[in-house]
Amino acid sequence: MIDASRFLSDLHHLRSFGAQGAGVIRPAYSPPDIAARDWLAGRMRTAGLKVQFDAMGNLFGLAEGPSLLLGSHSDTQPTGGWLDGALGVIAALEIARAAHEAGGPAISVVSFQDEEGRFGGTTGSAVWTGLMTLAEADAAVDTDGITLADARRALDGRAGPDVDPAPFTGFIELHIEQGPSLDVAGEQIGVVTDIVGYRQTTVTLTGQQNHAGTTPMALRRDTFQGLSAFNTRLNDRLRNVVTPQSVWTIGHVAVAPNASSIVPGQVRFSMQWRDGNKDRLDRMQGVIETTLAEVCAEMGLGLAMEPILGLDPVAMDEGLRARLATAAEAVAPGRWRQMPSGALHDAANVARLMPVAMLFVPSIGGISHAFEEDTTEEDLIVGLKVLARAAGVSA
Amino acid sequence: MIDASRFLSDLHHLRSFGAQGAGVIRPAYSPPDIAARDWLAGRMRTAGLKVQFDAMGNLFGLAEGPSLLLGSHSDTQPTGGWLDGALGVIAALEIARAAHEAGGPAISVVSFQDEEGRFGGTTGSAVWTGLMTLAEADAAVDTDGITLADARRALDGRAGPDVDPAPFTGFIELHIEQGPSLDVAGEQIGVVTDIVGYRQTTVTLTGQQNHAGTTPMALRRDTFQGLSAFNTRLNDRLRNVVTPQSVWTIGHVAVAPNASSIVPGQVRFSMQWRDGNKDRLDRMQGVIETTLAEVCAEMGLGLAMEPILGLDPVAMDEGLRARLATAAEAVAPGRWRQMPSGALHDAANVARLMPVAMLFVPSIGGISHAFEEDTTEEDLIVGLKVLARAAGVSA
Numbered sequence: 001m002i003d004a005s006r007f008l009s010d011l012h013h014l015r016s017f018g019a020q021g022a023g024v025i026r027p028a029y030s031p032p033d034i035a036a037r038d039w040l041a042g043r044m045r046t047a048g049l050k051v052q053f054d055a056m057g058n059l060f061g062l063a064e065g066p067s068l069l070l071g072s073h074s075d076t077q078p079t080g081g082w083l084d085g086a087l088g089v090i091a092a093l094e095i096a097r098a099a100h101e102a103g104g105p106a107i108s109v110v111s112f113q114d115e116e117g118r119f120g121g122t123t124g125s126a127v128w129t130g131l132m133t134l135a136e137a138d139a140a141v142d143t144d145g146i147t148l149a150d151a152r153r154a155l156d157g158r159a160g161p162d163v164d165p166a167p168f169t170g171f172i173e174l175h176i177e178q179g180p181s182l183d184v185a186g187e188q189i190g191v192v193t194d195i196v197g198y199r200q201t202t203v204t205l206t207g208q209q210n211h212a213g214t215t216p217m218a219l220r221r222d223t224f225q226g227l228s229a230f231n232t233r234l235n236d237r238l239r240n241v242v243t244p245q246s247v248w249t250i251g252h253v254a255v256a257p258n259a260s261s262i263v264p265g266q267v268r269f270s271m272q273w274r275d276g277n278k279d280r281l282d283r284m285q286g287v288i289e290t291t292l293a294e295v296c297a298e299m300g301l302g303l304a305m306e307p308i309l310g311l312d313p314v315a316m317d318e319g320l321r322a323r324l325a326t327a328a329e330a331v332a333p334g335r336w337r338q339m340p341s342g343a344l345h346d347a348a349n350v351a352r353l354m355p356v357a358m359l360f361v362p363s364i365g366g367i368s369h370a371f372e373e374d375t376t377e378e379d380l381i382v383g384l385k386v387l388a389r390a391a392g393v394s395a
Numbered sequence: 396m397i398d399a400s401r402f403l404s405d406l407h408h409l410r411s412f413g414a415q416g417a418g419v420i421r422p423a424y425s426p427p428d429i430a431a432r433d434w435l436a437g438r439m440r441t442a443g444l445k446v447q448f449d450a451m452g453n454l455f456g457l458a459e460g461p462s463l464l465l466g467s468h469s470d471t472q473p474t475g476g477w478l479d480g481a482l483g484v485i486a487a488l489e490i491a492r493a494a495h496e497a498g499g500p501a502i503s504v505v506s507f508q509d510e511e512g513r514f515g516g517t518t519g520s521a522v523w524t525g526l527m528t529l530a531e532a533d534a535a536v537d538t539d540g541i542t543l544a545d546a547r548r549a550l551d552g553r554a555g556p557d558v559d560p561a562p563f564t565g566f567i568e569l570h571i572e573q574g575p576s577l578d579v580a581g582e583q584i585g586v587v588t589d590i591v592g593y594r595q596t597t598v599t600l601t602g603q604q605n606h607a608g609t610t611p612m613a614l615r616r617d618t619f620q621g622l623s624a625f626n627t628r629l630n631d632r633l634r635n636v637v638t639p640q641s642v643w644t645i646g647h648v649a650v651a652p653n654a655s656s657i658v659p660g661q662v663r664f665s666m667q668w669r670d671g672n673k674d675r676l677d678r679m680q681g682v683i684e685t686t687l688a689e690v691c692a693e694m695g696l697g698l699a700m701e702p703i704l705g706l707d708p709v710a711m712d713e714g715l716r717a718r719l720a721t722a723a724e725a726v727a728p729g730r731w732r733q734m735p736s737g738a739l740h741d742a743a744n745v746a747r748l749m750p751v752a753m754l755f756v757p758s759i760g761g762i763s764h765a766f767e768e769d770t771t772e773e774d775l776i777v778g779l780k781v782l783a784r785a786a787g788v789s790a
Binding site: 200202211212225246258261262341343344369 | 597644654
């Protein structure tokens with residue numbers, strides 16, 4: 001039988017590693033991250049699990065024989081909230097502990113390393129699932145110029161052999177939504193249908209830098225005007241292609257020379273789009289490329305696009321989804337929904353190895369990656385209970 | 396009789412102070428600026444003028460009795476061209492010299508200090524004309540944190556008493572256009588009708604910073620989208636208010652946090668507009684303010700506007716303009732026009748004290764404030780000749 005107060009107590013204890021006001025500063029391989037993993041390892045042992053770190057610092061608490069794997073990550077953003085990742089790890093711990101106490105079923109626990117991207121994003125699960133080799137990961141560099149190879153020396157003898165994924169029958173990750181949809185709707189659980197794919201590029205428009213007083217409007221090749229015209233036309237055209245779940249964002253803009261009296265000769269900007277459907281990602285890309293080319297031709301601007309990076313959408317396993325849906329209706333009748341995950345999670349990598357599913361609890365105000373990130377205690381416990389029922393553990 | 400080759404020789408000599416490739420680095424009070432002023436002072440003496448520096452470092456070469464004042468400035472942008480300012484000073488020197496050799500008329504010469512704005516812009520002529528006190532100017536700070544009070548110590552004993560403006564009957568400034576209009580039209584002279592006024596403010600839009608994957612489009616308060624919507628609507632609406640001489644520019648944009656995966660929670664941008672007519676500046680301002688308020692209300696964005704700074708338009712003196720027009724038609728028949736000055740010049744300040752006028756020669760490709768700034772030798776000499784005729788000196 002799961003114990004909600006023991007779960008909350010552990011969740012608050014994990015929060016104390018790297019605590020900073022209401023938030024947490026516990027990036028991958030930092031002293032608070034390593035200390036938190038040591039504490040987690042101890043709690044796993046107490047819960048009857050066999051503890052194993054791999055070379056990346058992914059921390060596993062293994063049940064004997066075939067088992068369902070639950071978990072998430074315990075590293076945080078540079079200025080992170082207390083629930084992002086931590087919730088899924090501590091819920092997994094409580095459920096594995098309750099299952100061990102009850103004599104079954106077999107539940108294993110994982111806290112992946114560097115989900116938050118000190119070295120790129122979901123780095124620990126990417127290496128564990130073979131998306132990336134350890135050597136490739138080791139070459140990655142953080143914003144201070146430190147390589148992952150250097151950073152993971154902080155593991156200092158903890159790392160053991162690779163953890164064999166064969167005994168795991170599936171993986172379920174509980175996470176905060178990190179968006180406002182559940183909170184706005186007053187719902188308690190989101191059963192994830194798929195982790196949306198994303199594509200991203202950086203676009204450079206080149207025009208003519210000029211004096212903002214002496215250059216008539218008709219003779220300007222103003223790259224900020226180019227960006228704005230592209231954005232306006234793109235918004236119009238994407239309406240014919242997208243669903244309410246599709247998103248697109250221009251989040252980074254660098255105007256040059258960026259002076260109030262100079263017509264901008266260059267602008268670089270990020271163009272990112274996300275959707276749960278690969279064909280729709282393709283169609284959005286087509287609209288973006290066509291609109292860019294059109295606007296640049298009309299306005300006499302040079303156009304350069306960096307290679308498009310991204311990930312394809314990952315569908316959740318039908319069987320595990322059905323178990324989550326049944327559990328959600330039992331615990332929070334009428335107050336849950338099926339929904340895509342707009343954010344990337346470790347589950348997207350783990351899907352390479354086994355059936356995966358995810359569930360969300362609400363983020364108050366949709367706030368995440370910030371000290372203010374929070375979820376009501378009631379919703380945290382509802383999330384724990386739904387996950388436990390789906391895992392076959394008495395809630 | 397003016398001497399075109401002596402004029403070109405002096406112009407190239409001035410270019411050697413702070414020369415860098417085809418360009419010049421000679422900001423106000425720098426060692427090359429002081430050396431250039433010392434050389435100019437020597438040339439003025441040789442031309443029969445009485446040399447006087449004022450406390451700001453404005454350099455005057457004074458003819459006896461009432462005289463027409465000609466000139467411009469010899470300081471440059473941090474990466475400046477060879478003609479901006481220098482042309483007007485050396486043309487004035489040549490014409491004063493020729494007039495002295497011919498026994499009249501009385502022509503005085505000035506090279507103002509800090510026109511290019513190491514300490515704000517047209518600082519030397521602002522103090523001379525009483526727009527600003529010396530104490531106010533002294534408090535100004537450059538981008539390295541140096542005060543003007545400290546910087547002008549480089550004058551090291553050169554400064555004498557204030558120069559009395561009473562004997563000057565008027566002021567004419569020859570300058571490069573710094574825009575493309577004459578070059579595009581294949582014309583040689585622009586007789587300036589007025590120096591356009593400008594207004595400028597910095598606008599901050601505040602929305603909600605959010606995860607770009609998890610925040611549905613309908614729930615976003617994206618400040619970059621706010622800026623783009625404002626810009627598009629503003630362009631539409633200004634068409635009903637402006638003339639082909641009106642300009643408006645968003646040259647500085649700072650998106651925060653400026654990351655590709657984060658919906659921008661804040662954007663700060665510059666909004667600048669210029670026109671030769673004060674009423675039109677007012678009407679443009681009305682459209683800008685109304686459109687900003689409208690877009691922010693529609694999109695749920697916070698709006699803050701810094702106080703609007705600027706200068707009113709300055710009309711050129713009718714009598715001096717007519718002399719320039721007559722001279723232009725004589726020297727370059729059919730290849731000159733009346734036009735506004737889109738850039739600010741010292742003449743705008745000097746108009747507080749006496750009748751002023753300006754004339755332009757073409758900038759190749761409209762390029763200025765850059766090492767590539769240039770004008771054909773033919774056009775430089777045409778400019779010299781038109782100015783000389785307007786000043787009553789044999790060309």
